[in-house]
Amino acid sequence: MFNIGVIGYGYWGPNVVRNFSCVEGVKIVSLCDRDRRALQRFKKVYPHVETFTDHRDITTSRDIDAVAIVTPVSTHFELARSALENGKHIFVEKPFTVKVSEAESLIELAGKKKLKIMVDHTFLFTGAVRKIKELVGNNILGRLYYYDSMRVNLGLFQHDVNVIWDLLPHDLSIMDYLIQDKPSAISATGVKHFDRGLEDTAYIIAHFNDNLIAHFNINWLSPVKVRTVLIGGEKKMLAWNDLETDEKIKIYDKGVKVKSKEGVYKLLVEYRTGDMWSPRVDHTEALALETRYFIDCILHKKTPINDGFAGLRIVKMLEAADKSLKNKGALVRL
Amino acid sequence: MFNIGVIGYGYWGPNVVRNFSCVEGVKIVSLCDRDRRALQRFKKVYPHVETFTDHRDITTSRDIDAVAIVTPVSTHFELARSALENGKHIFVEKPFTVKVSEAESLIELAGKKKLKIMVDHTFLFTGAVRKIKELVGNNILGRLYYYDSMRVNLGLFQHDVNVIWDLLPHDLSIMDYLIQDKPSAISATGVKHFDRGLEDTAYIIAHFNDNLIAHFNINWLSPVKVRTVLIGGEKKMLAWNDLETDEKIKIYDKGVKVKSKEGVYKLLVEYRTGDMWSPRVDHTEALALETRYFIDCILHKKTPINDGFAGLRIVKMLEAADKSLKNKGALVRL
Amino acid sequence: MFNIGVIGYGYWGPNVVRNFSCVEGVKIVSLCDRDRRALQRFKKVYPHVETFTDHRDITTSRDIDAVAIVTPVSTHFELARSALENGKHIFVEKPFTVKVSEAESLIELAGKKKLKIMVDHTFLFTGAVRKIKELVGNNILGRLYYYDSMRVNLGLFQHDVNVIWDLLPHDLSIMDYLIQDKPSAISATGVKHFDRGLEDTAYIIAHFNDNLIAHFNINWLSPVKVRTVLIGGEKKMLAWNDLETDEKIKIYDKGVKVKSKEGVYKLLVEYRTGDMWSPRVDHTEALALETRYFIDCILHKKTPINDGFAGLRIVKMLEAADKSLKNKGALVRL
């Protein structure tokens, strides 16, 4: 039996607990939250599991093999370090850490202790992202031209971080997974409309070599919820609408290819327009797959696709975006 | 009878001709195009109208009161100057000119000659934009937070200008009309994927005072056509989808308002979520209204909403966006 | 404390159990299912509740105030009678019974014993139906012209009843609730495509006096899921799309009204076309409201909107539809 302790039972914690509970051979043996009302809510559903208010009761426990850290990002580093130092594998809520240096330090520590880090980039385990990864991996789209992402809605306002640290980790982790090449620079522009000093609307661009560009439109003040990604490629183009139930992904047999140039002044551009195809997307709950995969990576000594280095890459981009934001959109090299 | 001469019978010319033909009291008396095949196409429908290949036969004609210039932007300045110098009012295809200095020079000339300039910002005459103008003008949305525009499709590639000069004039003219305040700076980022040196994908931000931000996503390489504008306001939010037939505009009774602060550490944000309302939008052809309005402004000595100064403001922003584009997104003051 | 016993833990039972559990002052004290695997699934979540395989352990128990019957329709009558005879209020899954005579017999029995019957017409408690009821009740639509309902999808095939008994109870209970007048006749046409003798596709018409017509399109073989109702009225028209998340109900300021007739041969029909308005719809789980309402009706001696008589009206229409179906669509008087 593989024993897990969970720290944090706020918005996302119940989902992490529920999914780890269902993994074959796994037992949740203790939960910690500083808020006693959270512990009461937990106890109603899981009366037999021990609860604590001090995280050290979990990170230092002898009975625990791995710790799931589902707390605000500002606490990740301390909790993760304590868990790793005490020989626990860690499953950390996204974003990995507040600073690049923290992420690097945790990776180093886990390396020494031969422990696994998994950062909870849940979206990588959705049917849609797995299908798009398969398509991009098989070069169905051809050379990529642009990646255009929009994630806007009327956001809940109890945030301790701005819209970049809140919404962008999702999109950066998806882009990082789908696109082999890594961006060379980031620029970001945002505005705040309230007195708290937190940007609620932001536009971020990731610059790649070879004229690939990625763009992210994120916003807490939209009356309509939008979750779309457009990917333009030389051979085909793809539109992903995550709010669609049945036809999330559409692949268009459209591409733009420069044909043989006839002379210096004339340029022929050939459009191929044709059918559209919408592949079936698996509906298994992403977190169910991810929690099983965490145990599987530990037991079979595999490197997770969402390991500490993946978490670090996202934190690097977030740090760069935040820096650019503070500098009116100036380009920040990665 | 008010006599009009038209220069240019390419993609947009036939629409301008057809609409001016229908204006009460207006007669199209001559058409000029350098391409004889264009003249043939014209003659089939309008066998009784004189045609020329030299624009001077129109700009210097004694029988003509106004000239409609529906040619590539690079030719606008010369044609418009010739027409104004010969005492003709002008109706000029958007964008007004290639350079700010040209627009200024034409405005000065028209002023001296007491002639009208109208720049063909067609969108201002659509039912949707007129309705949104009415709503914003009546302060239905409250103080504006952001203006977010997306105009992407698989574009025709016979361009002599990049995507900014091709698509952005539409959106800038709409924003300029709807928003009283004027932006203080522009930044733009774009990429080119083909050998012609023309950007096909670009993201532009217009920065206003008071934390209002406008953002434009334009792209010739999208498999799906998107034409949306989101406007977030303190009192209400608006979504405009121009591809919808019947429900183009939706106004959401949602807003975000900071309520009285209770203490330093606590911030209450009140969400009002409620009904949605979609006003009927008039379907009269925009160009029909605009051509009538042109004659009306001349006959009754009114200043058009889309006069030379409006055209100049758009050209200023386009010039700034192009400059920023060449400087990797650096902020360009207006 | 109000004690409830539940019979049946198949597809819908878990929802009934979960919702009754959450009602203030209510306790689920026992559950019965003939399938031991169902009892095991139940025990995982509710380890402290007694389970049985014989329904008499519930219907005759002294500790139980009310029985929820969540079993196949063919068993409803026997279970309900046993519960009522033993002095229990009953909450019965829809449709109420297989036969009109059974429904009438249960109503009579409950009347004698002064017990409540509630038939689980869940849809009546959705935000959408409650809002439409409010609109129709306030005569916002004016005199009704037609009610047009479509409920199609790729249905699960483990049915013991045809598509009429499976899908139509939903729609008939909604129509019965929304429309004050009751239909005078029913006709139904359907086909079966497989060897089991169960119709999988059917079209049903309910005829009212005064030229109101209701039409139902139900189908287990549709590749796309559709859940729409159109209601045409003299003053306004309403479209309800239950698959929309945010804009389920749209009210159109369109109506058709015959204006004063001018002579025998001329008929003026006035169209009012105008705005569309989409009211906010409450998202509270319908079954949560319904289970609370059941207890409330018992404790405060109120007559439920979905009482035995409502259940009976639906069974009458189902019986008539089935009879018409067997007679090639012949009209069956109610």
Add this chain to the structure above:
Amino acid sequence: MFNIGVIGYGYWGPNVVRNFSCVEGVKIVSLCDRDRRALQRFKKVYPHVETFTDHRDITTSRDIDAVAIVTPVSTHFELARSALENGKHIFVEKPFTVKVSEAESLIELAGKKKLKIMVDHTFLFTGAVRKIKELVGNNILGRLYYYDSMRVNLGLFQHDVNVIWDLLPHDLSIMDYLIQDKPSAISATGVKHFDRGLEDTAYIIAHFNDNLIAHFNINWLSPVKVRTVLIGGEKKMLAWNDLETDEKIKIYDKGVKVKSKEGVYKLLVEYRTGDMWSPRVDHTEALALETRYFIDCILHKKTPINDGFAGLRIVKMLEAADKSLKNKGALVRL
């Protein structure tokens, strides 16, 4: 040069005239309409074509090879007979005639005179219907289970016929073209809400052998415009939404197939759910193809897919539907 005379210049006439004008080798030599204002509208665009108010100036003219009859259906028979008797091929607006006997008489007359009849079932020439015909013809869908059509909108009320004679000819002609088998009976139910005695809402069912069913929902009183057809087949299912611009047709890799029966009491039904595929649909104007095809059929002695017999089949079904409508939905054998 092939000379055509056109009778009728109301709503549809201008489209017929414009399209015949564009056919290579065809000349419109005369137009007739009893309404002088219609002739004036015509003269503005076609000043050189002769106009008449008496149809005999066309049907008896020596210069005319074919007559296009674009008048109300009640006049079709007389005009068509006159044209055929004078040796003209005819192109007749749908529906072909008011009565079956009229259609049969015209077919006989054309046969004797060796003249072509084409009934203007325009929809058969749309890209969507041509694509669906190709798919059904290639047995992509497998054996057909049902054909479900919906055509509703806020209709114009200047009708001299009920909604069945107004809207249903479109759908019957499409079904007749797509489905090889012919229905054996029709039933129809409809209601009228205004004093004119014309049904505005109707539901029609066409019964086929082998459990295929076709259903039509037509309505002039709908606030929303709907134009959909669902076709369920053993191998695949198809959804056609004619209001979609780019993805009119979707083919679902879903079907229901009864697998080998294992015993009498057990029935295995296999669902195949998979990808969706949306083929490109040609956007050429249907009437452009149809008018060219008319000339082609005459010159090359081909039998049109929309010949007099096709027109007759539709009239037979309309007559049957009307009869059923008058008999409260009673089945009418064909």
